[in-house]
Amino acid sequence: MPGKKQHFIQQALLKGFSKSKKQIYLYKKNKPNALLVAIKNVAAERFFYGKEDGVTDSSLTDYENKNADIIKSLQNGIIPKKKENLIRFIQICAFRTKSLRQKSDYSTKSLLNKFVEEDNLRQVLTNLVEDELKKNSPYFASIPDEVLIQMDANKKEILENMFCNLKYMSASVKERIMNTEFGKYAQKKNIPKFTSESFDLNRLKKNPLFSYTWEILSFNESIILGDNPVIGIDAEEKHSSLFKGYKDIQFVYMPISSSKVLVGKKNANFNYSAAEINTMSASLSHDSFFAADEKQNHLINLISTHEKSFFD
Known part of the structure; x- marks a missing residue:
């Protein structure tokens, strides 16, 4: 026990x-x-x-x-x-140490927080829309050409609307990032595997x-x-x-x-x-x-x- x-x-x-x-x-x-x-x-x-x-x-x-x-x-x-x-x-x-837990938390949170920063969000969205508006994208395969043309023409407006929505969501994402114990999770997930008699x-x-x-x-x-x-x-x-x-x-x-x-x-x-x-x-x-x-x-x-x- x-x-x-x-x-x-x-x-x-x-x-x-x-x-x-x-x-x-x-x-x-x-x-x-x-x-x-x-x-x-x-x-x-x-x-x-x-x-x-x-x-x-x-x-x-x-x-x-x-x-x-x-x-x-x-x-x-x-x-x-x-x-x-x-x-x-x-x-x-x-x-198993406290030191490793702190380092794991810091590294993971730093990486995730950089991802949800405004400039990075804009770049990710821009790349995503640029890729998905291509005709060979599986996400837009069923959309008529005339609609795709219209979407491409209004790309800037689409991006701004998406960015505003994602920016609103990112505040709650950041809060979840800060409240998540990534190092503890890694230890709880992996230590039982390392210590198991069945470990190879x-x-x-x-x-x-x-x-x-x-x-x-x-x-x-x-x-x-x-x-x-x-x-x-x-x-x-x-x-x-x-x-x-x-x-x-x-x-x-x-x-x-x-x-x-x-x-x-x-x-x-x-x-x-x-x-x-x-x-x-x-x-x-x-x-x-x-x-x-x-x-x-x-x-x-x-x-x-x-x-x-x-x-x-």
């Missing part, structure tokens, strides 16, 4: 950044110091995936229970033998991450976990979430415990220090990160500083 408090980062991963396995240090944006809180209360929101049917949260719970050995192996420094299972684990960790793992062999070489690096310094846990680094050493895809991505890393980082690479060696990894993780976090100690206050001001460039 789905719970009311639904995690967008699984608790087993969070436990890798906790000394007691029960409490973790939470660093929040605009908060001066870390808070020691129960793991069950972080990276979670009430009905984050929705309470309508509980399918999404239940599917994640089932997946985590049946694949608990993956996170245990990684935190013990062992890469799973079947790469398809590793890639699916990484994809789920990246896709062979599909993941076509995923760009499948061709990467994977290893686990150990660090003496404390590693943090951002609430956007999977990070990509391109050829120019710019870091980002995987939301924009895999083009030019040379490395993918994911902290899996306070001393270990899972790294996927194309060709070059991954030579980043713990401090550099923590800086990238904090700057790409949505609003918080997690650690096994309370010595990371210097990173609080970096939270979301890189992520917000996505929305500029």
